[in-house]
Amino acid sequence: xxxxxxxxxxxxxxxxxxxxxxxxxxxxxxSPFRIVREITxxxxxxxxxxxxxxxxSMLGISWGIVSVVMLLAYGEGFNQALLRGFQGxxxxxxxVMFSGQTSMQAGGERAxxxxxxxxxxxxxxxxxxxxxxxxxxxxxxxxVVWGAKQxxxxxxxxxxxxxxxxxxxxxxxxxxxxxxxxxxRRVVFLGSEVALKLFGNLPAVGQxxxxxxxxxxxxxxxxxxxQLSNYGRPDKESVFIPYTTAGQLWNTEFLSVxxxxxxxxxxxxxxxTQVKELLGKRLRFNPKDERALRTFGSAESQKITSGIVLGLxxxxxxxxxxxxxxxxxxxxxxxxxxxxxxTREIGLRKALGARRSAILLQFLLEGLATTFAGxxxxxxxxxxxxxxxxxxxxxSELLDDASRTADIYLILSLELVGICSAILIVVGLVSxxxxxxxxxxxxxxxxxxxx
Numbered sequence: 483x484x485x486x487x488x489x490x491x492x493x494x495x496x497x498x499x500x501x502x503x504x505x506x507x508x509x510x511x512x513s514p515f516r517i518v519r520e521i522t523x524x525x526x527x528x529x530x531x532x533x534x535x536x537x538x539s540m541l542g543i544s545w546g547i548v549s550v551v552m553l554l555a556y557g558e559g560f561n562q563a564l565l566r567g568f569q570g571x572x573x574x575x576x577x578v579m580f581s582g583q584t585s586m587q588a589g590g591e592r593a594x595x596x597x598x599x600x601x602x603x604x605x606x607x608x609x610x611x612x613x614x615x616x617x618x619x620x621x622x623x624x625x626v627v628w629g630a631k632q633x634x635x636x637x638x639x640x641x642x643x644x645x646x647x648x649x650x651x652x653x654x655x656x657x658x659x660x661x662x663x664x665x666x667r668r669v670v671f672l673g674s675e676v677a678l679k680l681f682g683n684l685p686a687v688g689q690x691x692x693x694x695x696x697x698x699x700x701x702x703x704x705x706x707x708x709q710l711s712n713y714g715r716p717d718k719e720s721v722f723i724p725y726t727t728a729g730q731l732w733n734t735e736f737l738s739v740x741x742x743x744x745x746x747x748x749x750x751x752x753x754x755t756q757v758k759e760l761l762g763k764r765l766r767f768n769p770k771d772e773r774a775l776r777t778f779g780s781a782e783s784q785k786i787t788s789g790i791v792l793g794l795x796x797x798x799x800x801x802x803x804x805x806x807x808x809x810x811x812x813x814x815x816x817x818x819x820x821x822x823x824x825t826r827e828i829g830l831r832k833a834l835g836a837r838r839s840a841i842l843l844q845f846l847l848e849g850l851a852t853t854f855a856g857x858x859x860x861x862x863x864x865x866x867x868x869x870x871x872x873x874x875x876x877x878s879e880l881l882d883d884a885s886r887t888a889d890i891y892l893i894l895s896l897e898l899v900g901i902c903s904a905i906l907i908v909v910g911l912v913s914x915x916x917x918x919x920x921x922x923x924x925x926x927x928x929x930x931x932x933x
Contacts, residue, residue: 543856546806551864553798559890561791575747577779579740585773599737612753617641621738627692636715639728647743655687655702663724670698675718677703750781810909849914857906868892
């Protein structure tokens with residue numbers, strides 16, 4: 483009672499603005515803003531009073547948030563590396579269509595009949611409204627000779643649009659153009675690996691090579707690119723000639739494959755449906771017959787990529803959140819210790835009129851301040867680590883890519899930071915709310931008796 487009387491005598495009652503936070507309780511007419519400000523000040527004082535304890539809590543949270551951010555940044559970098567690899571193979575909205583055989587009867591035709599495409603079919607596909615660009619492709623392995631060097635490579639007879647839709651950038655010279663096709667010129671565009679093995683460091687453009695004994699002028703060399711998928715051979719191990727010239731080397735009655743690009747990648751499925759309906763009428767097969775004409779392209783590659791990346795991200799997120807939760811448990815334990823040590827103080831404040839909500843908010847703010855300070859430090863550290871350790875080796879070594887475009891570049895996007903912040907908010911609320919509730923629910927009489 484003497485202690486209570488002494489504390490009450492130190493409270494100036496003439497100016498309510500000077501009342502301490504634990505007296506801004508029942509019946510106080512002060513603004514909510516001042517109440518929150520005072521509670522925040524008390525929370526900061528409580529943290530500064532236990533600097534070492536608060537610092538260790540922040541360290542645990544920082545370590546947890548760094549784990550989450552780095553693992554998710556690695557997962558996103560892994561996803562982008564796979565996408566770059568598949569884009570080098572197909573481009574955006576591109577589909578490669580292969581000949582097949584029917585598995586359903588249609589138009590009086592038996593099942594099991596082979597379906598093969600001709601040049602007229604490819605031209606009809608090119609007139610469809612959803613098809614942006616197209617190219618036939620005639621393929622055959624041929625001997626390529628320059629001087630005393632000789633090797634067998636995949637020759638591809640293609641149209642000019644092939645260079646765009648199949649992503650064939652030129653490191654030197656140019657790709658095949660419309661005049662080459664119209665005039666049936668004997669010109670060839672070399673894959674990067676072909677040019678390297680035939681010419682080494684010598685300039686290849688302007689040189690003459692022989693394909694199947696026929697002289698061809700080299701008009702360009704492919705820029706080295708990452709290609710995660712291919713059919714037949716990788717592009718770097720191929721040579722490209724006008725499709726009209728390919729008929730001078732081998733029989734080009736039937737296309738090896740048909741390549742087309744949708745007007746928009748989002749229309750890829752609709753474009754393929756439209757193409758199959760057209761060809762189904764021309765070649766007398768059921769458009770719904772999946773085996774009549776087989777397709778693969780950017781849409782299928784994205785499905786494969788998204789499945790792989792989703793599984794990886796789920797695992798990495800689980801590991802990171804588990805690490806962050808451990809840091810949250812550390813904050814909760816330290817807050818429980820703080821509540822226990824200040825039991826008599828809490829009881830005294832309640833006895834003097836402090837509301838339960840004021841006690842709850844004070845300890846909740848202490849826990850949240852610790853959590854968010856540690857989280858902010860963790861995100862800052864993550865930015866530094868992303869800059870230091872990126873890129874990480876991945877596909878470049880496997881595919882002999884000197885440009886290292888297929889390595890994993892850790893990506894710390896705003897979306898990723900937002901996800902980590904949301905996780906941090908949940909952890910901070912849970913780890914702070916439980917001790918705060920315990921403090922708010924204390925019985926003042928029992929608390930004052932606590933030794």
